[in-house]
Amino acid sequence: MGIDYADISQTYDEHRSFSKHLVDKVAEFGGIQEGMKALDVGCGTGNLASQLLDMMNLDMIGVDISLSMLEVARGKSLEVICTDAANNRLPFCDSCFDIITATYVIHQISNLELLFSECYRVLRDGALVLLTSSHEQIENEHPVFKRFFPGAIDVDKARFPDIPVICEMLVTAGFHDIRQESVLGASILIDDEYLQKVKGKYVSTYRLLPQREFERGVAELETYIKNLSQPESTVWRGTLIYGRKKG
Numbered sequence: 001m002g003i004d005y006a007d008i009s010q011t012y013d014e015h016r017s018f019s020k021h022l023v024d025k026v027a028e029f030g031g032i033q034e035g036m037k038a039l040d041v042g043c044g045t046g047n048l049a050s051q052l053l054d055m056m057n058l059d060m061i062g063v064d065i066s067l068s069m070l071e072v073a074r075g076k077s078l079e080v081i082c083t084d085a086a087n088n089r090l091p092f093c094d095s096c097f098d099i100i101t102a103t104y105v106i107h108q109i110s111n112l113e114l115l116f117s118e119c120y121r122v123l124r125d126g127a128l129v130l131l132t133s134s135h136e137q138i139e140n141e142h143p144v145f146k147r148f149f150p151g152a153i154d155v156d157k158a159r160f161p162d163i164p165v166i167c168e169m170l171v172t173a174g175f176h177d178i179r180q181e182s183v184l185g186a187s188i189l190i191d192d193e194y195l196q197k198v199k200g201k202y203v204s205t206y207r208l209l210p211q212r213e214f215e216r217g218v219a220e221l222e223t224y225i226k227n228l229s230q231p232e233s234t235v236w237r238g239t240l241i242y243g244r245k246k247g
């Protein structure tokens, strides 16, 4: 089922911003450097792209299927193009980028073979960097899902391709020097503010749960938070994957 980003776009940045640590980590892992020609696939509101541009001078463009997400990105003066990367070739010539990023996107792309071969085509001597979640991380590193929304684990394991599968697809597309690294995605403070974010279904997984299951989880989470003597903190981790063309 596709996710409707029309209303998510209004609060996306508030709820899903990238920490400085994560942006630095993506830049370091991908070897992103001043002056590179960069493409962010599934750029959404330009969360990552705008922070990378704050850090260094890049010739950056983003593509995304959602007009409402792109409208927010345009508001940050990002250059963006609307395209469905699951069903179309990327609207760029061969060998024109030094770096491509795609963060929290590949689980929404039905035809990853096409996307990866297109990324390979439009890269020069450069790298593709993905940020996603492994099946182990989905099962073990999201304590709120595990405890209050156990059905969410199956939802995400069904839609997130597991890391070995992704790596194999990258090799098939022509990439080499494949690397992966677990990374701190976000620190989560389980408090009233967090509860409001969950109620607003700030992560698309919540939108894919049956409504009754979602409401039951919210009620249990609410009671849990009410009974906490102080807000509890936890972390959520993701996986960075790197593949290189040439080099």
Ligand SMILES: C[S@@+](CC[C@H](N)C(=O)[O-])C[C@H]1O[C@@H](n2cnc3c(N)ncnc32)[C@H](O)[C@@H]1O
Pocket (backbone or CB within 6 Å): 005, 016, 041, 042, 043, 044, 045, 046, 047, 048, 063, 064, 065, 066, 069, 083, 084, 085, 086, 087, 102, 103, 104, 105, 108, 109, 110
């Ligand atoms: C969870 S958001 C991630 C946005 C951004 N990369 C970030 O890290 O904040 C997923 C994004 O993928 C985009 N997307 C989903 N399917 C797509 C497709 N077929 N082609 C291009 N973008 C797509 C959505 O519109 C959405 O903006």
